[in-house]
Amino acid sequence: MALRQLSDGGPDGTRLGQSAADLISFYDVTTPVDQPAAVTTVDTTTITTVDTTTITTVDTTTITTVDSTAITTVDTTIATTGLTAEATLAPILEAQAIAINRLIVDAQLSAETVNKLVTDAQLSAETTNKLVADSRSNALANNRTLTDSRAAAVAVNAVISRLQELGLIA
DSSP, rough: OOOEEEESOOOOEEEOOOGGGGEEEEETTSSSSOOOOOOOOTTTTTTTHHHHHOOOOOOOOOTOOOOOOGGOOOOOOTTTTTTTTTHHHHHHHHHHHHHHHHHHOOOHHHHHHHHHHHHHHHHHHHHHHOOOOOHHHHHHHHHHHHHHHHHHHHHHHHHHHHHHTSSOOO
């Protein structure tokens, strides 16, 4: 391990961590402090009680033999490796079936909404057609009125022409 020179220029610190922020300094010590080695072997003949509340991970690749005569209780609420494929897949398939059924219901609701929109559009078209028919009826009535007023104008013009011929009007 290399010595790291600090701001005063002397070799006062040893770098134990992975970055410059992980320095541990000792005054006047030049030999680095070694980290203790990790425990790799445990003599299981002397272990009588294991506090399992603090165990988070067990590397099962290194376990070769388990003495089952000393095991009295196994909490199966956490163990999943002993389940069969059917028992494992059943809840997954059930959840997928529920999700598919929800999608089908959503699709049905969407189809109903589209059908309602189509019905509304058809009703709007029928209303527009009725308005067009009413407009045509009004146009025909206006044309009859114009025809009648022209006929009346021809009759009035004939009366005026006759009165002019008689000299009664100028």
